[in-house]
Amino acid sequence: MSQAPIIEELNDPLISNAISIWEKGVFKERDGSMSDAIKYYREALKMYDQVEKVYKKKLHTEWLLYQKLEKLNLNEDDKMNSTGDSTNNEDEDESLLPCWIFEMLPNDILLRIVSHVVRLSGESWVNLSLSCTRFNDLCFHNSVPYKTFKDVIYPKQVYDDVLQTLNGENSIKNLEQILWDKNYELMIKQRPYIKFEGVYISVVNYLRYGSNVDGSSSLRNPVHMITYYRYYRFYEDGKVLRLLTTDEPTFVVKYFTRENHIKSSHLCSWKLYFDGETNYVTISRSNDKYAFEEKLIIRNQGHKRFQRLKWMESTVEDKEGNVSNCSLKNEKPFFFSRVISYAHEVAANPITTK
Template sequence: MTLDSQLQTLSIKSDGALDLSKLDDKQRRAYDLFHQANEKEMEGAMSDAVELYRKAYKLDEKVDRWYRYQDLTKQASPHSKNTIEKPPIDLELVKKINVRELLNSFNEDQITPEVEDEPSPLHLLSDDLLIYIMELLCDGDLSSWFHFAMTCKKLSYLGLHNKSIWEKLCNIVYSRQRYNEDAPGNQDQMCQNMWKGDWHLMLSQRPFLKFNGAYISIINYYREGGRPDMSNSWSNPIRCVTYYRFVRFYPDGTCQRLLTFLSPKIVVPRLNKNYHELGLENVYRGTWKMTMDGQVLITGEGSVEGYSFSETLQIKNLGRMKHHKLHWISAYFQNKEDGELKHFSLAKERPFTFSRVKSYAV
């Protein structure tokens, strides 16, 4: 029996999507449980996800088929308001594009967005003034600068090809980092000596921490449980345990660390300097410094009173996303009185991945 024939018993809207209002209580409950399980799986909470999937399948063994059918029809329906026709992309051809040559070819283009019937009034502004506007956007919000630069070819050339913009970005980014004493302080001299005056290359290769979000590590491990009394089972049940580590860095050299079973959806909006008022507990404060090659040293308070805690992490790339991960190097705690040092095992730990946050308002 095909999927379409299996779905005939359910009410289908004119746009091809399932009419959830026509589901009976049992089907609706299965749909909700499957949706919750999908969200838990995305968060990395595998134990909770498996339990929710099990309950959903118990209510309706075909819940996964029509749940995914619902998502596919939303994406594929020509009547959907969110549908955007995208031409196929030849990835091999994209890789061959020389970005700098392409941007250079935009030099003589005018500011004429295709959606406008008339030229934009921005075309009346000089190049110097447009560059100045982009520098102001860099000071306020880097994403605003990028989106403005992507408006048309002319602005792309001025915003992404201009040396002064990349120099501005480097000065903004690296002036907020907190380096060890041996790190040189002159950004211009460093760029000339190590990157031959190429500010864009410097930003791409020189590690830095990001402050407009939090770094999150999702840890899953399996634990053997106990058999119930009078059970005849040959083996003990296995449970998947999920917990999270959060680190948020601040440009003033301070940071916050949290180990919890609460999901990022709950924690991240509350992880700021007013975390006590927002209901977060066991958030430990610390300070951080880094080396030129991207090793980050965090020191501060922890779960045991009378001990100082230290963690060393390495900034890494995540595919094309530059400086987006933190890999563990070491972690230890030290008795403040006698100096006794003990190292933590990192066998179960996983790298941190940066998650950008637009607003910390709950």
């Protein structure tokens, strides 16, 4: 495919400007803001009606260039390997030599290092396992790291002890012993938990049909794309910051702390219920007139463990004890997004095990 036509098209100021606006729409669509995305798409199409076609050509051309660059890099690497002298080969051989310090250390000492890294974060645990074969074996083929991770995440969970007792579960410790005993790897795979190193975000898009103005001759009613976001940020002390807004994550996440007192946010309480089969987290808040309660089930997102919160129910109770169910027709699941600044806050106060 010749690159000349697409380059000529992009040199046209009108087409180039239309492409820029179209790309803004693409970014908005990725963020879940469909109404803004549609606005940019329409603006770009009004400017140049073939903008989508040119945009696809641009992406294809960029992909072809990337492929060619990859081939060039591979060819250069082959030349370097074939023309390397004996000195370079010796350097390579030396770089492949094992680290004698680690070879000299017993597994007990290395497992202490692994445990310390696991307490920092799950991400650090994975990164350490990728450093060498021996650390990989110690990280994922030994029970110590799993036990350490278990001792870090589960004491931070706030369980609904009253409900557990009513349902015949004397304590979460007994349940842990019955279901998994000392199989900590299986426990981490099956026992749900709330994450604190980021924020749970739900993006809701739905269509709302309007009505024509008086005297309009149009046979079609206008359609509005409604987009809003729900945010949950959980804290280890049993509090959760809740926010319903039309603001995108770019403008919210950075400042989403309970210290900032964000407008329209609520500081709620949360509790986790788990009986071995059923699990859900309850988020509750109240005011002078009503008590609000939201229940969400903790689910996996593909291979990512306990990354998703799925709606179970949302209720409102008045002072007389009358309970009403809120409609969940348009609601979408929450997905966890790790935030580096949040993770640093959590890592600054690690739980040490005895």
